[in-house]
Amino acid sequence: MDTQAISTGLMPLSCVGIREETPTIRTFRLRACSGPVSFVPGQALVLKVPMPGGPLWRSFTISGGSEGDLHLTIKAQAAGGATRWLHDNFREGDVIEARAPRGAFTLGLRSNEKLAFVSGGSGATPMMAMLRDLAESEPDADVAWFHAARDPSEMLFASELTELQRRMPRLSVAVTVTRPAPGWFGYHGRIRRGLLAAAVPDLGRREVFCCGPGGFMQEARLIHAAEGGVKTQFHTESFGGEAPVIPAAPEPVETGGPAHLLKVNGRDLQIRPVETVLQASLRQGVVIPCGCGEGMCGTCMVKLVSGDVDARPNGGLTADEAEQGYILACSSRAVSDVEIALE
């Protein structure tokens, strides 16, 4: 594979501890070699997972952190994937590369006193991060958390949550599982309006932070609206949910038509006005690491050496990075001949 090392914006993190949360979920405690790393609860980290067939870029929500360390709570998915690899191979003392924490799914978006967290599967992770933050800064916060898990054994953070409930008198938690077992006393069944409205009767009056699989978030969005919720008070975490981030398949582009020159690390490629830098590169065999494909995760960041692009980052680039001349390949189109560098 024609992958090239990227150093810019990458930081090495060493694993300083691993905790078993459930049989399939572990929390990895990471420490930056360069010093403490700051993040806003709700943000995510893109890891470069050194798979045998070449590195895979995966986004994980930061579940928490202390003293400059970062916690990633990761569920092992199917064999052969990055999460499974991490569970099987990533040990205390190992080093892994990552991009700096980013993402806008944080309490900074908040405009309402009353909050609802709605999560599915490992979508609980950013909720937990935000909750820990609230327990410190605003223990009286009115938070209703609705979580959907597959079965009771997959309940994340159960003991820590108990501790947070002690500190946060207005925190309520409701859990539904799709595979109930004897001894389970919570709700069961998939997310649906009747269930969510029973668990959080005033959902329509709350500001929702939602994280989970795509279909789950779509349903939650419809339910919030149907309960009379304000559209601008529904926030989702668009990546880093239960499923690993899958690189966006290149969209088919028109063949004919005028093209600009696209120089990538000295290689001359063609780029048509309708396609993105990422699509043009992939089409011609140059692999630029990518994640969300929608300008949100920052994985496809490349340096613009010369030329002009129509760049439409969607929160995946910090102001600093843009200032320094970085662009997101997945959401930039050439408007002249351009040269980029994968560093």
Added chain:
Amino acid sequence: MLKERIAGLLDQRLSGHSLPRDFYVDEQIFQADIEAVFETDWLFACSTVEIPRPGDYLTLRVGHNPIVVLRNREGEVVAFHNTCRHRGSQLCLKERGRANRLVCPYHQWVYELDGSLINARQMPDGFDTSGYSLTPVHVQVICGMVYICLADEPPSLERFRAGVTPYIAPHMPDRTKVAFTSTIVEEANWKLVIENNRECYHCAANHPELLVSMVEFALPDDPQAKTQFQGLMDRSTARWDSLGLPHKPADGGIEFRCIRLPFNENTVSFTTDGKPACNKLLGDFTEQDLGSVRMFRVPHNWNHFLSDHIIHFRVLPISANRTELRTTWLVHEDAVEGVDYDVEHLTAVWLATNSEDGMLAENNHRGILSRAYRPGPYAPSEFMLTHFTDWYAGKMGDYVGTPRTAVAAE
């Protein structure tokens, strides 16, 4: 005498035409209407959510019969003739209220909510109250709609119940509340009010507010309109099918009609801007655009069931040339006025439409008083008027004892 006159008029009547003049304007025939139609058939009284708690009551007048519908201590809806068993005073005087017991305002006889007389002061010792219970009226509740029947032997409502329930139940009318009610009196015969409601031939010229959202069929022969409507219909029905919501016309014959129809492109509710009237949707719906279930039943009501609200319309005849129309808007029981809905936005379209229809019916009535009036032919888009007048003629035929000319509703 009267019955013979009616029989004669029925003989003159042509199906597919408006009725002979006296059916609309004659006071004696109006009395016959009450006896033949309103005292024999099931009538829509109100929604169950108008009387949510034990002791809540609502009164209405069917011809000269005052009726009280109330919720008893067991939570059931019951109805009685609203007349005291002492000397007949009307018992409940308000249109809506709450009573722990029904106490007659005249000499204070006291009735339990089940209609039994429990106190009759100053009556001699040994007075047996058991023979003086209120006279019950038959009640059936269908999807939150209270139907009453004054007949001794009410006709069956089962075909209607089975026919409309699958359409209405998903809107969960039991989990609604009253957002607004309006009552207007139109100077027109009740049948003209009904006929006006059963066609949209008049809509294009008269209902600008309604036509923002309502798809009207005034031009069924216009191929362009037809293609446009067909596309809208196909897209809508595919969505409703995927949600498991029935939409094809129910088999109601001439007794009732029930169908789900789409709103115009980019409109989802009966509002002046086509936007939802209530942000909190009914039942467990999460889709705003469910068109509307349009339902009516002879003799006198029609209803709309949308994703965000329900509207009931109830027509009661007062005299040959006066008719009361009561309209009730229901929204989700937890919806908050000023937050989830605005009463003016919710009611503007149908308040305007009711008033426009009222004027049309009044014009109609005044024109029929003319000695030049002759029954005129219904247009194809007025086929529901043919159904209605055939059904009415059948009821009147039964009343005067002539063989039926039309198929009965039951």
